[in-house]
Amino acid sequence: EVQLLESGGGLVQPGGSLRLSCAASEFTFSSYAMTWVRQAPGKGLEWVSSISGSGGSTYYADSVKGRFTISRDNSKNTLYLQLNSLRAEDTAVYYCAKDTQAGTTGWFDPWGQGTLVTVSS
């Protein structure tokens, strides 16, 4: 069974940094695009960033461009999201998700359980 396990969330002060990780298992990680989606408390889903299977193509929401960096280590089957210059509005549960088919489809299944990032002084 495909598994995605996020880690790295926590409480950080405004302006601070965090690195989120998503450990993947039971599929050929390098063949699939991967994505981060976030959900602020009580709010809807917001796409954050996606990366191709090779890591050669990356995409960002305007709200995080220049502050967040998506990357992957295919030798470790792990997806990352580096969060810099954090703001209160970045407070959310961050989910990693796998594209449904090899390559890039833009829809995701499964999703990880999520990791909570809280930006507060």
Add this chain to the structure above:
Amino acid sequence: DIQMTQSPSSVSASVGDRVTITCRASQGLSSWLAWYQQKPGKAPKLLIYAASSLQSGVPSRFSGSGSGTDFTLTISSLQPEDFATYYCQQAITFPLTFGGGTKVEIK
């Protein structure tokens, strides 16, 4: 950016009811649309992709239709486990965008 508008934002229904949720895109998507279900405290789950294709393992009471700018998710006979929030998402172009969600509540 493509704006996704869902309606209604919430619906009250009883077990056995037929429920329909609509999603309208600000630009044509062809069939590049997905539907997700999210229960409280849980990650979203893919129900429908390519507007009308049922994801493996999803009950057949869920169906999707539409193309272009107007799409529909239908639950043919609502079951107790279907009370959740449903989101549409366009996948035709980055930035990927989600609808605001439709909460299906118990009547």
